[in-house]
Amino acid sequence: MDVAGAAGATSDITAETGDGTVIAFFKYNWQVRDEWFAWCEQVSFDELIRARVGGVGSILYTLFHVVDAEGSWIGALAGKPDPKPRFEDYMTVAKLRRLSNEFRTELTPFIEQWTPQWEDKTIEVHWNPGDVFTYGEVVRHVIAHEIHHVGQLSVWARELGLQPVSANFIGRTL
C-alpha cells in the first residue's frame, strides 16, 4: 500500500488519553478533511458544486455534510444544541474550513475526554425521532461516516483527472 504520508493539521490530543482509537480516528478525519480543503483550492467553484453521481451529490456539499453531521452528532453527545448550519452560508472552501475549525474547537474537549465508560450511555436526537442510540455507536458512526464520504470524494477527484488526498492512516504519525 502507498504510505505516502501527509502532514497537515496537528492536535494536542494523544492516543494515550481516553480511548486511543476513538481519538486517533478523529485526528485522522480532521487531518484528511484539512487536506481535502487544501485540495479544493485547485478546483473551480463550478466543479466543487457540480452535481455528481452518488453520495450527497457534490464535492463541496460532501465536505459541508461531514462537518454538519459531526457537529450535530458529537455536539448532541456533548450536550450542545444542534448548530444547524445552512449550506448556502458556507459555499466557499474558506467559509467551510472556518466552520470546520469552529466545530472542531467546540468538540475537541469532548473527544479528548472520551472514555469507554460512556460506551453504553444512550441518547435520542431530533433528526432520528424514535431511535435510541448508544454513545459508542454514535461516535463510531461519525468516524465511519466521514471516511465513507471521503472515499466518494476520491472517485470524483479521479473523474476530474486529479490525484485524491491519501486516505492512508499509516504514515501520518497520528
Add this chain to the structure above:
Amino acid sequence: MDVAGAAGATSDITAETGDGTVIAFFKYNWQVRDEWFAWCEQVSFDELIRARVGGVGSILYTLFHVVDAEGSWIGALAGKPDPKPRFEDYMTVAKLRRLSNEFRTELTPFIEQWTPQWEDKTIEVHWNPGDVFTYGEVVRHVIAHEIHHVGQLSVWARELGLQPVSANFIGRTL
C-alpha cells in the same frame, strides 16, 4: 441521516471485550462486506470486473483488495505469514466470500484479544520495506482502508442505477 438498519453477519465478539472500538469496527466492516457480497449477486460478472474510475478499478477487485489487505496486515500483527491470494483465483463472488470467511476465521481470535496495551508494539512488513508501524496505527489503517474503499463502491453502485449497501454504523446493533 438514514438509519435504515441492515442485518447480515453476526459475531460473538462483543464491544465489552478488549478494545470495544476496534472490535466494533471490524464487526462493522465484516457485516458491510457481507452485504456487498450479497449486493453483487444482482450484478453481472462483466459489470463486477469492469474497469472504473478511481480506487483500485473494479467492484470485484475492490472487494478482493480489502480482504487481501486485511489478511496481510492483521495476519502480520498476529504473526502469520502473508497469505498472498491471487485475484485470478477468486474472481467470483462465491470464491471471494469463502476467502473472506477463511481470513475472518483466522483473524477473529487476534481481533477478539486486541488490547490497547498492543498500541505501541511495532512491526515491519515486506510490502512497505524500511517502514516501522505501530500495531495501533496498523489496526486503524485496516479499518479505515475498507470503509474508504466501500465509499468508492457506493458511487459505482449509483452509476449502475443501483442502491448501495447502507454505510450507517448506527442501526446495526454492533
